[in-house]
Amino acid sequence: MKKQLEKNRAKKKEDKAQRKQERQENSSGGGLDGMMAYVNEFGEIVSTPPEKKNNSNDED
Numbered sequence: 001m002k003k004q005l006e007k008n009r010a011k012k013k014e015d016k017a018q019r020k021q022e023r024q025e026n027s028s029g030g031g032l033d034g035m036m037a038y039v040n041e042f043g044e045i046v047s048t049p050p051e052k053k054n055n056s057n058d059e060d
Contacts, residue, residue: 028034035046 036049037047038049040046040050
């Protein structure tokens with residue numbers, strides 16, 4: 001009985017490690033760019049960075 005329980009525990013541990021490995025291989029990576037969020041001029045959260053505006057009045 002003890003040997004069977006130990007086998008079951010070892011199998012569960014191995015299966016769990018295998019599932020973890022599969023998740024890591026299939027993950028999209030989710031780098032920093034995927035986590036970035038920006039706020040537009042209307043206060044809404046968007047995923048694209050704001051456009052750079054060139055102010056010609058600053059060249060005095």
